[in-house]
Amino acid sequence: MLEINRVKKVFLKGTVNERTALDNVSLTLKEGEFVAVIGGNGSGKSTLLNCISGVHFPDSGSIKLDGEDISFLPEYKRSKFIGRVFQDPLKGTAFDMSIEENLAIAWYKGRSRNLKPGLTRKDIEVFREKLARLDLGLENRMKDKAGLLSGGQRQALTLLMAIMVRPKLLLLDEHTAALDPSTAKKVLQLTRSFVKEEKIATLMVTHNMKDALEMCSRIVMMHEGRIVLDASGEEKENLTVDKLIEKFEERSGQTLDNDRMLLA
Amino acid sequence: MGVFEQLATFIERIPGLLLDSGELGIIYAIMALGVFISFRTLNTPDLTVDGSFALGAAFSAVLAVNGHPVFGLIIAFLAGSAAGCITSLINVRMGINPLLASILVMLGLYSVNLRVMGKQPNIPINKPAETIYSLFKADSLAEYGELVLSIIILSAILISLYLFLKTRFGFVLRATGDNENMVRASGVNTDITKLIGLALANGLTALSGGMIAQFQRFSDVQMGTGMVVIGLSSVIIGEVVFGTRPLFRRLIAVVLGSVLYRFIISIAYEVGLEASDLKLVSAVIVGIALSAPKIGGGLAKLKSRFSTGEKAGEQDA
Structure with a gap:
């Protein structure tokens, strides 16, 4: 239902600070699939979500939702069928x-x-x-x-607002990262039950590998603007946090030094 | 004359002062409601107001002189709305910061206003030309005729504005100032909400300017100067003195804030300040009103410091 085809996004093009946030990323989501996107800071996770939601337009490549090309559809028009919850609890409500x-x-x-x-x-x-x-x-x-409202209450409210009119796609951008652990757990439980009941295709960016493994049917790992791991089905069932870290180091050629990911 | 006699004559004059400040305050309240929409609802510092107020006055005066006082007010409202649209388009389409965009339009309007007024800096609406106030004049209302008509117009605007802000569109308009992100995420084009919001704000401002021109039978190209400050001080005085919730109370508070502002100004006249001092008085009032929350917080802090200090002292003893 969501088809991302070779999407490329470069920030500050032509300057010394030029940075390739997305390097020909392709990803296809099936109906009702709950996908976790993990990866270190600056790996392109949020840029990917922002390209899907229309905050950024891709430099090249295409994004299709239910067969319709939405690559350059304005953000507000896509919002009619894409639900979003942001990391900052202040961003979701008036x-x-x-x-x-x-x-x-x-x-x-x-x-x-x-x-x-x-x-x-x-x-x-x-x-x-x-x-x-x-x-x-x-x-x-x-x-x-x-x-x-408290941060957790607001995120729960934003989540409800995002799915109240059933969206085709739900985008969660580290929506529990700013919450304390017990509140985060509560919001995650809500997320899980909503996504399950409504069968909404969901992309959840998270730093928490344990959550990702527990909740999602598929894990996508990003590094430097590329997808370095895409595990679903049996492959995903056999994954553990340790194995994920191992795979990350193997495929990125770097040791994982992100405390937030390791501690989670 | 002793202090007591002075005080007595002052107290005698209070009803008259209240009527004067009521008459002006009610008309300026329409402008203050416009400022409320741009500064509070849309959270946009819109200085177009200074220009659109004089624009409304110019159209209203010119058309009243030519025998169309009511039509003049309608045109004033529409012209003000157009000015608001231009500010919004410059901001959104040309990517110029909203404050700067509004300053540009305000500046440009000065020349436009002079054109509207036939390149004269001021236009008197001499009798026998009719104004809405002279048309409304009834013997039974005596000296209150102007006040009553202004209250009728204001009430109609207040109620429509309240109902408008409670509609589906009104909801997203109010949310735009709070959180544009969320409004876009709800599938709404915030460019449109901003455009309509600023059009409405400046339409009301120009209508208010048009009414003032007919009320005082005079339009001046300078009369918009400092209007933003007056509108904003009405909004803030209203918030501080009369509260902000629920929405209807908030709108009433803007109106009462506008009347109270006029009353403070007329008191300033009474104590011997002159018309030329007025801008300074306005600036000081707004300064005080704006800093009210901070000063209030500071006092509370001081109080708690004293009381905890005393307790600590007791413990030492």
Whole structure:
């Protein structure tokens, strides 16, 4: 359903700081597949997600979603069928608006933003049910500003907003990296159950190899803008964190010195 | 004359001052609502306001002199909206920083306004030319006629603006200032929300300018100078004194902030400051209003330091 074909992205082209973020990356996702993208800092993981979501346009290559070429579709147009959760919890919600108003903005995704009421009584009932599933008690605080929520609560809310109107593709960019371990676990559990129930094809960038192995059906490892490992099925089932590190060192010719990845 | 007599005459004058500041404050409140949209809702420092206020006044005066006071206000609103659109397009399409884009439009509008006014720096709307206020004049309302008409217009705008901000489009407009990222991630083109937001903000500003021109039967090419500061101080005084939640209260607070601002200015006149000192007074008011949260926080800190200091002292003893 998602076909990335030889996508290349170079930043600061023609300067001394020129950096190839994506070097002819090709990747195909099947319906309902939950893929983890791992790799060190600067390996191109986030750039890959940003090219898919339209924050950046690729220099060459193409990106297709359900057969439609979206390589140069503006970000806001793609958002109608791509759900996103960012690393920074502040990025996912409007802090000065209430929880229910935030949900309403996500709820009318893909529909006309006209002069009909932005939030109806019926909407509020739907939101209450959906919020209850987060099990954070937010269904009783729907009039509170999103700015009053903790980072974890906000990420859970953003996740709900990203999948409320079922997207074709869900992009998670280290969405638990800024959270404390127990909150991160909670948000990951929510992620897992949502993705499973809704069967949404998902790309999750993470630094945490253990999470990646536990949750995902496929692991993609990136290094210097290239995909150096793509394991699914039996190959993925046999992987452990140690084996992943071993493979990383073998394929990148470098020792893994990223504390965040090792400690996780 | 003793201090007490002075005080007594001042207190006697307060109702008159309130009526004056009410009349002006209500009209300027429409401009302040525009500033509220750009500075608060869109989080954009928009200085186009200075130019669009005078633009509205210019159109309104010229058309009133030619016998079309109501039409003049409609044109004022549309012309202001167009100015807002231009600022937004310069910002979004040409990639110029929003503050600078608005300064460019403000600068350009000065020449445009002079053209509209037939290259005269000011236009009086002499009787017998009608204004909306002279048309509305009724004997039963006596001296309150102007105030009543302004309140009717303001109420209509306030209610429509409130309902507009509660629509699906209003929601994404409000979210654009909070978090553009999130709005785009919700499938909305933020270029459009910004464009419509600035058009509305400057439309209201120009309408306010048009009403002021007809109210005082006079339009001056300079009359927009410092409007941003006046609008912003109304917004901030409103927030500090009357609160920000829920949304309707917030909009009312802008209106009351505008009236309160006018009242402070008229007090400044009373204590002997002159019209030429007014800009300094405005700047000081805005400075104080803007620093209110910081000063408040500082006081709270000082207080807690004193109280913990006392406790520490007790423990030592």
